[in-house]
Amino acid sequence: MSNVTKAIHNKAGDVTVEDLSKQLQVLKDDIASLTSTIGAYSQNKAAEVRDTAQLKASELGGAAQARARETQKQAEDFIRTQPATAIGIAAGAGF
Template sequence: MATAAPKSNGTGKSSNEVEAVSKSTDVDELKAQIEILKKDLSALTGTMKGMGKTRAEALKTAASDQATEWKLQGEAAVDHARARGQLAYSQAEQSIRENPAMAVGIAAGVGFLTGLLLRRK
């Protein structure tokens, strides 16, 4: 078997030596690019984390504002219902004072109907 003698490229180095230097340079460049990518990925991760925190804070604030608004609306509805209940109570009380016989008759009728309904069971 014959082996090929290393060829010279005119620089005094064989083509295998030139290839080895070229591959070494390519590997070094690739390593440098990988390091740059790692740094870029780290920066991107930090940016996305910051954006996530900002968005979470905005959503938390919006939810808190909405809850406060609903609380105020609920309190207003309770106050309105309380006022209407008090008005109805005072109107009923006034009606009973003006017509006590009718009030007793209505109460007796309601009691009689309740008795009929409960007796059927």
């Protein structure tokens, strides 16, 4: 028998409606506390996941921009060193 259960029994050991009411109130309070704790935990986890996703997106975006800049530089270098070939490729792509 739990301490709460022992505390609400009368001296004769009988359980009354008042005893049951007290037990139900303790149960309601425990459920409310548990619900609040789960809500706070869920909010913290959601914020953590959001922050991790934003960081990853930022990292991937930075890497993509770096690759795009490098590709553009290579294309510009190719056009400078081989303009006739570049014009031929552009004409072929146009058709």
